[in-house]
Amino acid sequence: MSADLLHNPALSDALVVLGAAGLVIPVFARFRITPVIGFILVGILAGPFGLGSLVPRYPWLYHITISDPAGLDPFAEFGIVMLLFSVGLELSFARLWAMRRQVFGLGSSELIGGAALIAIGLVVLGNSWTTALSLGLALALSSTALVLKISDPATPVGRAALAMLLFEDIALVPIIFLLGAMGRGDGAQDSSALLRTLGFGVVAIVALLVLGRLLLPRLFAQAARTKSPELFLSASLLVVIIAALVTASVGLSPIVGALIAGLLIAETDYHTEVEGITEPFKGLALGVFLITVGMGLNLPLIWDRLIPVVMAVALVLIVKAGITALLLRLSGARAGTSAEAGILLASPSETTLIVLAAAVSAGLIHRDAAQFWQAVTAIGLTVTPILAIAGRWLARRVDRATTHHHVEPDENDPRAFIIGFGRVGRLVADMLREHGKPYIAVDSDADIVAAGRRDGYSIAFADASRGPALARLGIAQATAMILTMDEPRGLLRLCRRLRAEHPDLPIIARARDASHAAELYRAGASHAVPETLESSLQLSEAVLVDLGVPMGFVIASIHEKRDHFRQQIMDEGELAVKPKLKSAHLRERAPS
Numbered sequence: 162m163s164a165d166l167l168h169n170p171a172l173s174d175a176l177v178v179l180g181a182a183g184l185v186i187p188v189f190a191r192f193r194i195t196p197v198i199g200f201i202l203v204g205i206l207a208g209p210f211g212l213g214s215l216v217p218r219y220p221w222l223y224h225i226t227i228s229d230p231a232g233l234d235p236f237a238e239f240g241i242v243m244l245l246f247s248v249g250l251e252l253s254f255a256r257l258w259a260m261r262r263q264v265f266g267l268g269s270s271e272l273i274g275g276a277a278l279i280a281i282g283l284v285v286l287g288n289s290w291t292t293a294l295s296l297g298l299a300l301a302l303s304s305t306a307l308v309l310k311i312s313d314p315a316t317p318v319g320r321a322a323l324a325m326l327l328f329e330d331i332a333l334v335p336i337i338f339l340l341g342a343m344g345r346g347d348g349a350q351d352s353s354a355l356l357r358t359l360g361f362g363v364v365a366i367v368a369l370l371v372l373g374r375l376l377l378p379r380l381f382a383q384a385a386r387t388k389s390p391e392l393f394l395s396a397s398l399l400v401v402i403i404a405a406l407v408t409a410s411v412g413l414s415p416i417v418g419a420l421i422a423g424l425l426i427a428e429t430d431y432h433t434e435v436e437g438i439t440e441p442f443k444g445l446a447l448g449v450f451l452i453t454v455g456m457g458l459n460l461p462l463i464w465d466r467l468i469p470v471v472m473a474v475a476l477v478l479i480v481k482a483g484i485t486a487l488l489l490r491l492s493g494a495r496a497g498t499s500a501e502a503g504i505l506l507a508s509p510s511e512t513t514l515i516v517l518a519a520a521v522s523a524g525l526i527h528r529d530a531a532q533f534w535q536a537v538t539a540i541g542l543t544v545t546p547i548l549a550i551a552g553r554w555l556a557r558r559v560d561r562a563t564t565h566h567h568v569e570p571d572e573n574d575p576r577a578f579i580i581g582f583g584r585v586g587r588l589v590a591d592m593l594r595e596h597g598k599p600y601i602a603v604d605s606d607a608d609i610v611a612a613g614r615r616d617g618y619s620i621a622f623a624d625a626s627r628g629p630a631l632a633r634l635g636i637a638q639a640t641a642m643i644l645t646m647d648e649p650r651g652l653l654r655l656c657r658r659l660r661a662e663h664p665d666l667p668i669i670a671r672a673r674d675a676s677h678a679a680e681l682y683r684a685g686a687s688h689a690v691p692e693t694l695e696s697s698l699q700l701s702e703a704v705l706v707d708l709g710v711p712m713g714f715v716i717a718s719i720h721e722k723r724d725h726f727r728q729q730i731m732d733e734g735e736l737a738v739k740p741k742l743k744s745a746h747l748r749e750r751a752p753s
Contacts, residue, residue, distance in 0.1 A: 174227050177207050182448050200448045201543050204455020211460065230456050237453045238415070240446030241306050241511065245330070245416040246401045247443055248309055248323065249423015250436045257424065260324050267321070267492055268328025271506075274484045275301035279477065291343050295525040296534060298336050299516035300477050302329050303506040305416075306450055307545045312505060317498045318556075321489055322506055333414050333512055335359075337519045358412035365411045366421060369404055373425035381431040385607035385622065390438060397435045398442070400426065430610045430622040437629045454511065458539045462532060473537045478548070482507040497556035504552035508541035575638045576600050580625045580655070581646035582609050582618070585671055589643055590618055601634060625655060636663070644670040644686075649677055653684050660685025 185199035204227075205211050213226040227233065257264075280297030284290055305326045312319040377400065384396045401422050408418035426432050463470050486503030490496065517534055520526040526534075576599035579586045586602055593600045602620040604610050613620040623630040636642075642659055646652050656670055670686045672678035678689035 173224055174229055174232060177203075177225060177227055178233070178449055178452060181207075181452065182445055185448070196448070198543075198546050200451035201455040204452035205458050205460070206455075207452070208456030208458070210456070210458060227452070227456060230453065233449055233453050233456075236446055237450035240443070240448070240450040242401065242405050242415055242419040243439065243443035243446050244306055244309060246419040246423040247436060247439070249420045249425075250427050250432050254424060254428065260320070260327075263321070263324035263492075264327050264331075267488060268325045269332075270488050271325050271485050272298075272301050272329055272332060274488065275481050278480050278484060282476070282480070291525050292520075292530075295340055295343070295516070295520040295523075298340070299513045299520065300509050300534070300538075301481065302333075302510035302512050302516065303481070304508055304510040304542055304545060305330060306447060306511055307508070307542060308505055310447065311546060311549045317494065318502045318505065318552075321494065321498065321502045325485070325506060327420075329510070329512070330414065330416055330420070333515070336516060340516070340519050340523050340525060343523065343525060361411035362408065362413045362417075365407050365413070366417070369407060369418065369421050370425070373400075373404075373422070374428070377425050378429050381426070381429055381435070382607045382611070385431060385434070385605075388605075393431075393434065394438050397426070397439050401439075430607070430614060430620075433621055433623040433630055433633050434605075436633055437623070437627055440629060450511065454539055454542050457514070457535060458543070459532065459536055463536050463540070466533065466536075470533070470536055470540065473533075474540050474544075477509060477537065477541065478507040497559045500559050501552035501556035504548050504555065505545075507548060508545045509538040511542065513538045575640045576635075577641045577643060578603060578631070578634070578636065578639050579643045579645060580604075581644065581671075582606075582613055582620055583645065583647060586643070586645040587613070587618070589645060598640075603631070603634065626651060639663075639666060641667040641669060644668065646671070649673055653680055656681055656684040656686050 181200065181203040185196050185203060189196045189199045207213065207226045209227070209230060211226070212222050213228070216222045216226060216228075276294070276297035278297075279300050280290070280293040283293035283296055288296070303322075303326060308322050308326060309319075312322050380396055380400075381393070384393045401419055404418035404422035405415035406418070408421075409415040426435050482503040484503075485506050486499040489499035489502055494502075514535060517526065517531050517538070521528055521531045577593060579589055579593075579600055579602040582590070582602045582604040586604070590600060590602055600619060602613060602618060603623050603625050604613070604620065605622065605624040607622060610620050610622045621634055623634065625631055642663075644652055644656060646655075652670060656668060659666065659668055667687045668685060669688045669690070670678075670681045672681055672689045672691045674691050678691045681689035
């Protein structure tokens with residue numbers, strides 16, 4: 162039994178993949194390099210053209226190589242599905258509608274223009290127009306998986322890239338049907354099949370939109386009430402898989418369903434929590450996809466045809482970067498944005514491999530030619546992170562030369578964060594709103610969030626104890642952090658973490674009493690307000706006013722007393738820290 166387990170391809174490959182994730186992510190993060198390159202290198206090393214080719218000679222290499230590359234394909238596809246789902250979470254229907262001109266105008270121009278230029282070049286080199294058009298459409302696609310992993314959708318470059326990639330994902334099915342209609346092989350399709358698929362696709366998308374709007378808020382509200390992260394995760398994955406299966410069953414790409422699922426959840430109050438809880442799955446599955454890209458690099462073939470492969474990669478990159486940058490510049494984008502986006506989108510895509518396979522099936526491309534262009538695609542995907550670095554460098558140089566350090570305004574306006582939306586948090590929100598100060602409230606209770614939304618408050622569903630939740634809500638732009646939760650221990654932990662991560666952020670915390678306030682000051686709070694102190698001061702104010710003391714004198718004395726107590730509490734906090742420092746100092750000086 163144990164010998165069978167040791168030679169089980171699934172377990173052996175799982176060991177390689179999980180080991181790669183455990184090594185690549187922390188090592189590359191340590192040197193501030195994207196793990197994308199690391200995963201691709203693992204695929205090259207552990208794939209059938211790397212160490213895998215040496216297994217017959219050295220059998221022990223079996224345990225550190227991928228023995229069944231095809232077995233990873235479903236996990237790689239799931240990684241792309243999860244990536245498009247996360248893109249949908251960051252969008253909304255309103256934002257997508259606002260991007261419609263970029264998606265269908267700029268995106269279509271980029272795809273058609275790039276495909277046309279590449280096809281013309283291939284015809285000049287002696288290819289038939291059908292072969293040239295097939296290769297042009299395949300190579301004009303850009304990598305959704307890598308580009309959206311590298312770029313930030315909140316930046317001008319990220320928004321432009323997202324618009325173009327969305328159109329390419331939508332156009333994938335029509336491209337495959339077009340190749341089938343042009344073809345003369347087993348993949349040939351007639352126009353009625355295309356129309357039938359598009360008709361069923363429209364019905365499926367409308368059904369997903371209607372049912373999603375009706376059912377998803379209720380589903381996630383029930384999951385949130387259980388306070389169970391496992392149930393929340395299960396509900397999220399269930400929605401993604403069902404939506405992907407629905408669109409796949411009618412002939413559309415499963416990534417279309419994943420994108421719609423993300424858009425629907427983005428319209429609920431739970432999108433931040435869903436995004437945080439599904440992040441590890443997206444990262445691991447995307448890592449598997451990148452490993453399969455590395456495994457696709459046929460090193461002997463590349464070496465035998467090194468000069469033609471390198472020239473083909475260079476020409477594809479130059480043509481795509483040029484057409485993309487030109488279109489962006491003509492649409493009014495900055496020179497630096499145009500240059501960076503053009504270089505970032507220059508590589509072929511993972512979907513290029515799908516289109517190449519469809520073209521081979523339709524008899525439009527010979528298998529030898531397809532292998533050559535698969536190698537070109539794999540190299541292009543491998544150098545995408547390097548292109549991103551080069552694009553950023555070039556964008557800075559171009560901007561310095563043309564705009565004199567002009568800086569794009571940030572669309573995320575600074576605002577205060579209110580953590581906890583009970584009676585205290587709601588009162589703080591009322592005061593901020595009354596004085597025109599922007600804020601966002603955060604709470605992990607679904608009923609409280611729903612009630613706050615009904616009453617017109619700016620509130621998001623998220624668990625602030627999880628680090629990524631606040632980051633996704635824009636804590637980098639926070640003007641202040643107001644902690645109002647009625648959980649003394651949790652409040653201390655959150656205060657300590659926030660101070661460590663954001664040294665200059667003002668943190669105002671609600672405390673139960675003076676001793677709790679002293680602990681909060683030691684944890685890094687800028688201000689800690691004890692409830693018992695405030696209630697005593699309010700009681701004193703009411704008494705003094707009723708006894709006839711003028712309001713001005715009462716307010717002045719209340720402020721003076723509050724400042725006195727605050728200083729006293731802060732001094733107590735410092736005194737509590739000093740014995741610890743002293744004992745640590747004595748331990749250091751003690752002889753060993």
